Amino acid sequence: MQEVMKKRAIELLSDGTVAKVIGWMPGEFSYDMTPAVFTTAEEIESNFVYNDFCGANVSKYVMREQKKASDAKILVFLKPCDTYSFNQLTAEHKIVRENVYVIGVGCDGMADVEKIKAAGIEGITGIESDGDKFIVKTVYGDETIARADALAERCAACKSKKLTVYDEIIGEDGEVVENSGRFDLVAKLEAMSADERFEFWRNELSRCIRCNACRNVCPACTCEQCVFDNPKSGIDQKAAADSFEENMFHIIRAFHVAGRCTDCGECSRVCPQHIPLHLLNRKFIKDINELYGDYQAGDDTESKHPLTSFTYDDAEPSVIHERGNE
Amino acid sequence: MQVNEQFTPTIVAFCCNWCSYAGADLSGTNRLQYPANVKIIRVPCSCRVNPMFILRAFQRGADGVIICGCHPGDCHYTTGNYYARRRTTLLFSMLDYLGIERNRTRVEWVSAAEGAKFAATMNDFVAQITELGPNRRLEDLRCRK
Ligand code: SF4
Ligand code: SF4
Ligand code: SF4
Numbered sequence: 132m133q134e135v136m137k138k139r140a141i142e143l144l145s146d147g148t149v150a151k152v153i154g155w156m157p158g159e160f161s162y163d164m165t166p167a168v169f170t171t172a173e174e175i176e177s178n179f180v181y182n183d184f185c186g187a188n189v190s191k192y193v194m195r196e197q198k199k200a201s202d203a204k205i206l207v208f209l210k211p212c213d214t215y216s217f218n219q220l221t222a223e224h225k226i227v228r229e230n231v232y233v234i235g236v237g238c239d240g241m242a243d244v245e246k247i248k249a250a251g252i253e254g255i256t257g258i259e260s261d262g263d264k265f266i267v268k269t270v271y272g273d274e275t276i277a278r279a280d281a282l283a284e285r286c287a288a289c290k291s292k293k294l295t296v297y298d299e300i301i302g303e304d305g306e307v308v309e310n311s312g313r314f315d316l317v318a319k320l321e322a323m324s325a326d327e328r329f330e331f332w333r334n335e336l337s338r339c340i341r342c343n344a345c346r347n348v349c350p351a352c353t354c355e356q357c358v359f360d361n362p363k364s365g366i367d368q369k370a371a372a373d374s375f376e377e378n379m380f381h382i383i384r385a386f387h388v389a390g391r392c393t394d395c396g397e398c399s400r401v402c403p404q405h406i407p408l409h410l411l412n413r414k415f416i417k418d419i420n421e422l423y424g425d426y427q428a429g430d431d432t433e434s435k436h437p438l439t440s441f442t443y444d445d446a447e448p449s450v451i452h453e454r455g456n457e
Numbered sequence: 458m459q460v461n462e463q464f465t466p467t468i469v470a471f472c473c474n475w476c477s478y479a480g481a482d483l484s485g486t487n488r489l490q491y492p493a494n495v496k497i498i499r500v501p502c503s504c505r506v507n508p509m510f511i512l513r514a515f516q517r518g519a520d521g522v523i524i525c526g527c528h529p530g531d532c533h534y535t536t537g538n539y540y541a542r543r544r545t546t547l548l549f550s551m552l553d554y555l556g557i558e559r560n561r562t563r564v565e566w567v568s569a570a571e572g573a574k575f576a577a578t579m580n581d582f583v584a585q586i587t588e589l590g591p592n593r594r595l596e597d598l599r600c601r602k
Binding site: 320321325326327328329330331332333358364372373374375376378379382383385386389411414415418419422423437438439441443445446447448449450451452 | 508509512515516529530536539540542543544545546547548549550551552553554555556557558559560563564594595596597598599
């Protein structure tokens with residue numbers, strides 16, 4: 132797959148279709164694939180990578196590059212989940228679709244290096260997919276790990292392998308996954324008592340170090356000026372002085388992206404404290420689906436966002452007092 | 458935790474200018490009683506209430522927050538309260554999900570003609586919060602009096 136992608140990127144670059152290519156290159160570690168912008172065939176030849184560690188969603192980089200030069204044609208490689216973010220950004224007028232050439236890349240799940248490390252595999256230098264296994268290359272030789280044991284959380288509960296936007300496809304397009312199980316944990320939390328839920332979230336949110344990585348990576352967090360950078364907001368500090376600030380940050384961020392969050396899973400992936408942020412976003416998604424009808428942000432660029440629309444017979448806020456556990 | 462026998466909760470009520478605030482006024486002119494610990498904040502519309510306002514109220518010492526607006530269909534700006542209805546539902550559901558007592562928040566539609574409903578709602582809400590006790594889960598210790 133990587134070689135096909137490289138070849139296409141070089142072709143499109145040299146025939147002048149695009150001026151820039153957005154993809155991935157090795158980061159600090161060989162398993163730490165990081166989004167990258169390429170402008171020459173040589174760079175692509177030497178640095179472009181695509182493997183099972185390329186979980187990073189590069190859709191937001193299209194916005195960033197277009198901000199620098201809005202008319203430069205850009206080639207971007209998008210996995211199915213990334214295409215949802217791309218659509219959402221297009222819908223919010225953050226991306227000019229006409230100036231982007233999208234190559235959709237079929238996907239059967241990305242590996243989570245933390246899980247591989249936890250299985251005792253060290254000195255990781257590379258990874259290959261092999262049916263229901265990953266072959267992990269290490270300085271000590273090859274190791275294998277079952278795909279199910281190494282899949283990233285968001286891939287294990289993948290909502291859709293369908294490419295929702297593309298100009299061409301490399302690999303195989305997939306289908307929306309029915310019953311992905313992504314709301315299972317949310318439902319489990321809902322079934323707990325309020326005291327248990329409070330304990331659970333205190334335990335998680337109190338670890339937050341306010342690095343803001345979740346916000347910076349999020350394709351829905353595209354505000355030119357973020358409320359959390361406003362010194363007058365009282366929550367612009369880089370460390371929470373009180374548990375209230377932790378709650379405030381997480382409630383407000385999740386609320387700001389409610390209905391726009393495509394459940395791409397980036398926030399949880401980048402959190403250095405391993406806070407399950409997806410459980411906050413998925414709560415909103417689940418509520419929206421249950422109360423206002425099924426909605427998937429980024430499915431297309433036209434549908435009405437559930438928080439900027441309404442129906443005359445929407446549920447009253449009192450419904451939350453009537454369901455679930457107190 | 459200090460338990461005060463005579464706990465009197467602080468309630469913040471966001472009232473829309475056109476209906477509920479006028480409803481509060483009417484309950485006043487009708488000499489209907491509602492507790493003085495209900496602090497009314499007048500907003501142009503229930504949909505003006507940013508979720509941050511609600512959290513901020515809890516931070517600065519509110520034990521309960523109630524949002525009052527025109528009845529659906531009667532919004533002065535035609536549709537504001539429909540948006541507010543979705544937002545508050547989702548936000549309060551999230552607070553509940555985080556384990557913050559769900560009875561600390563409420564939304565009530567009160568028209569300008571419903572002075573009696575305004576007073577009754579406030580009396581009822583104050584009683585409910587008094588029973589719940591002080592807000593401890595969404596407070597800011599630095600703001601505790
Ligand atoms: S990435 Fe994690 S630690 Fe950093 S601000 Fe977000 S939740 Fe907190
Ligand atoms: S909140 Fe998280 S899952 Fe949702 S769009 Fe942002 S990064 Fe993706
Ligand atoms: S947290 Fe809110 S204000 Fe900040 S970038 Fe995200 S959506 Fe915008």
